[in-house]
Amino acid sequence: MLNASPMLNTSNNAIANFFRMESSSGILLMFAAALAMLMANSPLAPYYAIFIDTPVQVRVGALEIAKPLLMWINDGLMVMFFFLVGLELKREVLEGELSTIRKVVLPGFGALGGMLIPAAVYLWVNAGDSQATSGWAIPAATDIAFALGILALLGSRVPITVKIFLTSLAIFDDIGAIVIIAVFYTDQISLLSLLISGLCIPILILLNRRGVEARSVYIMIGTVMWVSMLKSGVHATLTGVILALFIPMRSASNPEHSPLREWEQDLHTLVAFFTLPVFAFVNAGVSFQGVGFVQLTHGIPLGIALGLFVGKQLGVFGMCWLAIKLKLADLPEGMSWLSLYGTGILCGVGFTMSLFIGSLAFETSGVARIFDERLGIIVGSLLSGIVGYLVLRRSLRTGLS
Numbered sequence: 249m250l251n252a253s254p255m256l257n258t259s260n261n262a263i264a265n266f267f268r269m270e271s272s273s274g275i276l277l278m279f280a281a282a283l284a285m286l287m288a289n290s291p292l293a294p295y296y297a298i299f300i301d302t303p304v305q306v307r308v309g310a311l312e313i314a315k316p317l318l319m320w321i322n323d324g325l326m327v328m329f330f331f332l333v334g335l336e337l338k339r340e341v342l343e344g345e346l347s348t349i350r351k352v353v354l355p356g357f358g359a360l361g362g363m364l365i366p367a368a369v370y371l372w373v374n375a376g377d378s379q380a381t382s383g384w385a386i387p388a389a390t391d392i393a394f395a396l397g398i399l400a401l402l403g404s405r406v407p408i409t410v411k412i413f414l415t416s417l418a419i420f421d422d423i424g425a426i427v428i429i430a431v432f433y434t435d436q437i438s439l440l441s442l443l444i445s446g447l448c449i450p451i452l453i454l455l456n457r458r459g460v461e462a463r464s465v466y467i468m469i470g471t472v473m474w475v476s477m478l479k480s481g482v483h484a485t486l487t488g489v490i491l492a493l494f495i496p497m498r499s500a501s502n503p504e505h506s507p508l509r510e511w512e513q514d515l516h517t518l519v520a521f522f523t524l525p526v527f528a529f530v531n532a533g534v535s536f537q538g539v540g541f542v543q544l545t546h547g548i549p550l551g552i553a554l555g556l557f558v559g560k561q562l563g564v565f566g567m568c569w570l571a572i573k574l575k576l577a578d579l580p581e582g583m584s585w586l587s588l589y590g591t592g593i594l595c596g597v598g599f600t601m602s603l604f605i606g607s608l609a610f611e612t613s614g615v616a617r618i619f620d621e622r623l624g625i626i627v628g629s630l631l632s633g634i635v636g637y638l639v640l641r642r643s644l645r646t647g648l649s
Contacts, residue, residue: 335495551624565592
């Protein structure tokens with residue numbers, strides 16, 4: 249028997265390593281979130297609050313950035329996460345699972361339904377409350393690390409096609425989140441700061457065309473863009489996505505070498521095991537003191553929870569069913585309708601991105617709804633994770649994978 253080609257083995261190893269890392273990161277995320285909730289509901293709660301509210305100031309001449317630690321993590325540290333998302337997106341479009349139309353259709357339809365239906369459910373629940381409507385995008389997000397972490401609990405029985413489909417759908421979901429943040433969640437715009445950010449783009453285009461690979465150059469320009477974006481009122485984490493699109497896919501001197509893949513591999517561990525767990529820890533500290541069923545039935549937490557748990561599964565599965573019935577796409581090999589449905593439920597785990605969008609939604613509206621939003625995210629994500637796990641487990645146990 250002929251041995252598989254080295255390129256094929258390398259590709260398979262890369263895919264396996266990616267899912268292994270994402271799954272481990274999801275488990276660590278669960279631990280970080282649980283630790284934050286334990287601290288927020290214990291005698292350590294005042295120290296937790298002091299930690300996330302610690303003022304951090306950076307000043308260079310007249311330029312000053314002063315924010316609590318929580319906002320430095322949300323606006324600054326999360327740039328690395330969005331930079332990694334941008335790198336993965338560019339690679340998938342040029343050479344990966346999103347490189348052909350046929351591969352794009354099913355996860356694209358699923359992601360579209362998984363954004364529109366949860367948003368519609370949220371708006372329906374909060375109809376008539378003008379202050380609450382700014383949170384419509386919170387249940388539209390999927391947390392790929394958390395979802396893959398839950399899949400990891402099912403072991404090696406999970407078909408690779410399920411993981412690839414879920415990851416591809418999450419990439420479209422991230423694109424949607426990026427567009428939503430850029431269009432809907434911006435403060436008052438400073439044209440001068442925005443102009444400075446815009447001037448960085450022609451420089452990045454030139455560097456890409458010249459095949460410049462020096463990381464220090466891209467980091468320096470990215471820093472200037474981040475600061476100006478932060479001051480402009482457009483959310484600064486978008487800098488990460490924009491910068492990633494200009495990292496060269498192939499080296500001009502050695503076509504076998506990919507600077508983009510090298511960045512991606514080096515950042516993946518840092519983002520998976522530091523950036524996202526830290527983000528989860530500082531954002532998941534919800535105190536449940538005095539919380540009962542009445543609090544959960546308030547419009548915002550109820551809308552978010554139903555959007556994530558009900559809206560996601562209906563939107564993802566319904567749109568995928570439609571795409572397959574219209575013969576625009578095929579059911580992936582190794583997947584059944586039951587496992588597709590279970591994957592759709594699992595997409596309702598919106599933890600990281602939902603928390604991130606929530607921090608923007610009510611920040612821009614000027615309404616303090618942090619408790620409501622986090623309660624809804626935790627309940628909706630928890631329900632989606634548990635039920636999605638049970639449905640997928642049943643599909644695997646009955647051989648309907």
